[in-house]
Amino acid sequence: MTGRLAVVGLGPGGGPWLTGVAAERLRAATDVVGYAPYVAQVPPAPSQARHPSDNREELARAAFALDLAAAGRDVALVSSGDPGVFAMASAVFEVVESAPPERWRGVAITVVPGVTAALAGAAIAGAPLGHDWCAISLSDNLKPWAVVERRLRAAASADFALALYNPVSRARPWQLGRALDVLREHRAPDTPVVLATDVGRPPESVRVEALGGLPLDAVGSRTVLLVGSSTTRRVRLPDGAEAVYTPRRWP
Ligand code: SAH
Numbered sequence: 001m002t003g004r005l006a007v008v009g010l011g012p013g014g015g016p017w018l019t020g021v022a023a024e025r026l027r028a029a030t031d032v033v034g035y036a037p038y039v040a041q042v043p044p045a046p047s048q049a050r051h052p053s054d055n056r057e058e059l060a061r062a063a064f065a066l067d068l069a070a071a072g073r074d075v076a077l078v079s080s081g082d083p084g085v086f087a088m089a090s091a092v093f094e095v096v097e098s099a100p101p102e103r104w105r106g107v108a109i110t111v112v113p114g115v116t117a118a119l120a121g122a123a124i125a126g127a128p129l130g131h132d133w134c135a136i137s138l139s140d141n142l143k144p145w146a147v148v149e150r151r152l153r154a155a156a157s158a159d160f161a162l163a164l165y166n167p168v169s170r171a172r173p174w175q176l177g178r179a180l181d182v183l184r185e186h187r188a189p190d191t192p193v194v195l196a197t198d199v200g201r202p203p204e205s206v207r208v209e210a211l212g213g214l215p216l217d218a219v220g221s222r223t224v225l226l227v228g229s230s231t232t233r234r235v236r237l238p239d240g241a242e243a244v245y246t247p248r249r250w251p
Helices: 020-028 058-070 088-098 117-125 145-157 175-184
Strands: 004-009 031-035 049-053 074-079 108-112 133-137 161-165 192-197 205-210 223-227 233-236 242-245
Touching: 004 020, 004 058, 004 088, 020 074, 020 108, 031 058, 049 058, 058 074, 058 088, 074 088, 088 108, 117 161, 117 192, 117 205, 117 223, 133 145, 145 161, 145 175, 161 175
Parallel strands: 004 074, 004 108, 031 049, 031 074, 133 161
Antiparallel strands: 161 223, 192 205, 192 223, 233 242
16 A cells, blocks of 8 residues: 655744644654654654654655655655755655656655744744745755855845845855845845744744844854845834834835
8 A cells, every 4th residue: 555745844843833734744644754853853653663864865865755655654754844945845856756657656745834934033023024025045055156146136136025044054154244245235234134043942042133233153054044124123012022023015
């Protein structure tokens, strides 16, 4: 009998961030496959097999999950945040496209959404993505840096608010500085930038900086940056706290 595969988003921190649909599918799964720290976030279920793997092996991991499903298992391939945002869902479709059609014949594939880091961070800060916005990964592992820079320039000059994923890593130390230089050509120095790190799991931190003086050492590989548009501003709230928001109305 042929099994099935769900690519499941865990939300930014698993646990309480998991949607009901995702929790149901994880409970039903006979096998959970994914990067080890994400597999560890999946609530325990009786007699479920777990297959934690290395982060770099995305296509191999997708093929392994499909092999299990083809052998009749009910497989959940887990991803942090949303599986369709710079994550495993595309990897699954990519290996399916490149394999002979008989390899995984009959396997039903579904994608179960999750709360992506940008939306979780935005909610904690207020509503910085309340008007038009776009998401760009600063990683040039899978696309040339020239493409990243062209897209940054286009989004900034069109006055989108931006969510920047994969801002830095040990192998990519200079890209964030270069990206901010591009954005500063189009945005005022006092443009609010939300730095949301480890949202949904300790040691969660969400702070607001100005684009002009943004401290690079406050950004890590587990940070998503939310860069305001020209209308994004700070507002003082009734309880004394402050929120960042982008109005829905164009001035
Ligand atoms: N599929 C994930 C994104 C994977 S790309 C999602 O939808 O959220 C990895 C990048 O996502 C990280 O470099 C960081 O920019 C962001 N990210 C993932 N989890 C995060 C979290 N809990 N808090 C802040 N940013 C996070």
